[in-house]
Amino acid sequence: MTSLSESDAGSSARPTMRHVAKLAGVAVKTVSRVVNGEPNVAPETARRVLDAARALDYQPDPHAGNLRRSDRRTRTLGLLVSSVDNPFAGAVHRAVEDVAVEHGVAVFASSLDDDPEREREAVAAFLRRRVDGLILTTASTNQAYLEPELRRGTPVVFVDREPRGVETDAVVSDNFGGAARAAEHLLARGHRRFAYLGDLHSLQTARHRRRGFLEALDHAGIPVADVPVIEDLHDPERAREALLRLLDGPNPPTAVFSSQNLVTVGALRALRERGRHRDTALVGFDDVELADLLEPGLTVVAQHPEDLGRIAAERVFAKLNGDGSPSQRIVVSTTLIARGSGEIPPSGM
Amino acid sequence: MTSLSESDAGSSARPTMRHVAKLAGVAVKTVSRVVNGEPNVAPETARRVLDAARALDYQPDPHAGNLRRSDRRTRTLGLLVSSVDNPFAGAVHRAVEDVAVEHGVAVFASSLDDDPEREREAVAAFLRRRVDGLILTTASTNQAYLEPELRRGTPVVFVDREPRGVETDAVVSDNFGGAARAAEHLLARGHRRFAYLGDLHSLQTARHRRRGFLEALDHAGIPVADVPVIEDLHDPERAREALLRLLDGPNPPTAVFSSQNLVTVGALRALRERGRHRDTALVGFDDVELADLLEPGLTVVAQHPEDLGRIAAERVFAKLNGDGSPSQRIVVSTTLIARGSGEIPPSGM
DNA sequence: TCAGATTCTGACAACGATGTCACGATTTGG
DNA sequence: CCAAATCGTGACATCGTTGTCAGAATCTGA
Structure with missing residues (x-):
């Protein structure tokens, strides 16, 4: 009844x-x-x-309709980032959203905190909800677990980090080239004593940046084995402590490269604390709000998260519309923005 | 078959x-x-x-199950903010997400760009998808359009801005009190010549901050009619231009209050540009990344977006669990963080 | 004028799951 | 040892919608 x-x-x-x-x-x-x-x-x-x-x-009710309808689209997209509370991820998110609304698609976002287990859970949660596609800043070292879903035809696009163990599209920054560019910029000012402050070694991007930086130094004849490489710095506090130790050590660097924005913030604090911010060069990877208002201004290798997000979203929709072209790896170049801190010459010169 | x-x-x-x-x-x-x-x-x-x-x-398939099941929950939540690419919104979002995952609920986020029409569309899109609840930083002046949905029992909680035309929960910062606190802070340093740089007058929060600031000045005997109040500044560039005009005018302020973080950034740029950042006091509403690394450090009235988001999400889940208590207006207090710029005494003293 | 095409409409099954109910098999208790 | 309660299972209707098909009404053209 x-x-x-x-x-x-x-x-x-x-x-x-x-x-x-x-x-x-x-x-x-x-x-x-x-x-x-x-x-x-x-x-x-x-x-x-x-x-x-x-x-x-x-x-x-779109869900009831979907049940019967042939195309079976939920008009929904899953976005997985390190944290939605993070300027880089925010910019990616916004770009993805802008493309999605044009297609009448709503975006689920989830923060992973770079935790592989959370990634698995979040991906599973989104797939249970039958998202039409997935955009993923992976936190895990291998994503073979996505294989069955890919076989079912769900489009998956990686942003910022590349897939391993599965064959699918990726949109990434030129991490290697950007870090190399930072090294060259510092070398051109005459620096010979460097320090490298790196993010979690488990992250592929971190390894690429490290390689880019060190290879450029090597090309210039710098004995790379002597360059202090401090890794697994994931927050400002750890980065600050690491740089303080170097500054207080016997042979402090005249030029510092920080491979990620939280690390850069920690490096800035350490330099201030020791009053070395006007005579130690610093280049950060990834741009930072207010970088131009610091003294000296902060020189960075800027990424273009809006482009990463937009292109990733466009790839997802292309695949949904039947684009069957083979997996691509799209590299978005970086931009070095000189604002002062990277142009400081070696002290004692 | x-x-x-x-x-x-x-x-x-x-x-x-x-x-x-x-x-x-x-x-x-x-x-x-x-x-x-x-x-x-x-x-x-x-x-x-x-x-x-x-x-x-x-x-x-949870959608198929939902169709038949009695409780009819999609385990989905809609969050509407000014832009997901905005640190304040990002912090709110993250807090909402953290509460939501505990309940096994996924979050849709949408950016409104403070556009009432986008708000209507985005809300409609979420409701069509049958979200279980809505958390909304409204961009419109009246939200009576939500009335039918509220009658159906969908929990709606406002964050950061209060509802008009509907009776429902809101979680907001103490905009009035925070702005008044900023005024008192500046008055205590002996300032008499102020300027107020405000956000869009159409935003309720902007009006509260303005009122808080001006009433505190009035209480202190400052002739409020003489205080330049520049409003509708929604981005750094407009704010910069506005403050430049004041600084170049006949009677420049010795103390500036900027009512929102993008406005604060513009104000900082203007002060730098005229070389007045060491002798003009500045207090901003809303905290800003790297504020401590500026010279002088930036004094702000910090909001607590994590608390706003968390409490709003908790209210939504309380309502979903049958909490029928009358609509509440929850006020989260602000914190004045003195870092230097707000402690500059009046020039010429 | 009438056969055939076209337009409008509705009955019914189906999508993938769960609620209800009924039925046979077991267990319980007096 | 038998009636009653409980357990395990499946048939069927149903959720809100759309695909299929068929029938009635209208229109077309010779």
Whole structure:
């Protein structure tokens, strides 16, 4: 028994097609046709249906429709980033959202805190919800667990970090080139004593940046084995402590490269604390808000998270629209922005 | 006809309960019982079902279940903020997400760019998707359009800005008190010539901050009519230009209050540009990354977006769990953080 | 004018799951 | 040892919607 007739007036229950059909005096299928703009409905009938729908404030249930419909799209996208509370991720997110809204698609976002286990859980949660596609800043070293889903045809695109163990698209910054560019910039000012402050060694991007930086030094004839390489710095505090130790050591660097924005913040604090910020060069990877207002201004290798996000989202939609081209690896170049801190010459010169 | 029997091996189609039931040699209802941990299934049967489910990599479709299930929850939440690419919103988002994951709920986020029309569209899009609740930094002046949805029992909680035209919960910063506190802080240093740089007058929070600041000045006997109040500054560039005009004018302020973080950034730039950053006091509303590394350090009235987000999310879940208490307006206090710029005494003293 | 095409409409099954109920097999208790 | 309660299981209707098909009404053209 259906309660269609009862409490029709002030009913707070959500109206369905059957309510609309009853009010308009037609069959549900006709309501369906009108609501979906299918052809072959008499104008007079359509008007009655629309009036009824409006009167009841009817909103079709997309999940019910999906169940029956052939294409089976939820018009939903999953985005997995290190943390939504993080400027880089925020910019990626915004770019993804902008592309998604154009396609009438809503975005689920989830923070991973660079924890592989959270990644697995979050991906599973999104797939259970049947997202149409996934954009993923992976935190794990191997993503073979995505294989069954990829075989089912779900588009997955990696941003910022590249996949391992699965064959799919990736959109990444030129980490190697950007870090090399930073090294060259410092070398050109005559520096010979460097320090490298790195993010978690488990992150592929961190390893690329390290390699880019060190290889450029090597090319310039710097004995790389002597360069202090401090890694696994994931927050400002750890980075600060690491740099303080170097500054207080026997042979402090004249030029510092910090491989990520939180690390850069820690490095800035350490330099201030020792009053070395005007005579020690610093280049950070990734741009930072207010970098131009510091004294000296902060020189950075800026990434372009908006481009990463936009391109990744466009790839997802291309795949959803049947683009079957083989997996691509799209590299977005970086931009060195000189603001002062990277142009400081070696002290004692 | 169902294709249950065909291509069972390397099938890439998503398996359903029927596939599992067939493989386990039981009825779908039994699979349902096992998957949902319902009682009264023989251990041996349960094992067979679980084996089959695992073999097929079966994942239940929550949308289909929802259709029939009584509680009708999508385990989904909609969050609407000014822009996901904005540190304040990012912090709110992260806090909301943390509460949501504890409840097994995923979060849709959408950026409004403070555009009322986008708000309407985004809210409609989320409601069509049947989110269980809505957390909203409204961009519109009146939200009566939410009335029907509220009557249906959908929990809606406002963050950062208060509702108008609807009766529902809100979690906001103490905008009035925070701005007043900033005024008192500056007055205590002996300032008499102030300037107020404000956000869009259409935003309620902006009006509260303005009122808080000016009333505190008034209490102190400052002729408020003479205080330049520049409003509708929504980005750094406009704020910069506005403050430059004041600084170049006949009677420049000795103390500036900027009512929002983008405005603060513009104000900082203007002060730098005129070389007035060491003799003009500045207090900003809302904290800013790296504020401690500027020279002088930036004094701010910090909000606590993590608290706003967390409390808002907790209210949503309380309501979902049947909390029927009347609408609350929860005020989160602000914290003045003195870092230097706000402690500059009036020049010429 | 009438056969055939076209337009409009609705009955019914189906999507993938769960709620209800009924039935046979076991267990319990007096 | 038998009636009653409990356990294990499956058939069937149902959630809100759309795909299929068929039938009635209208239109077309010779």
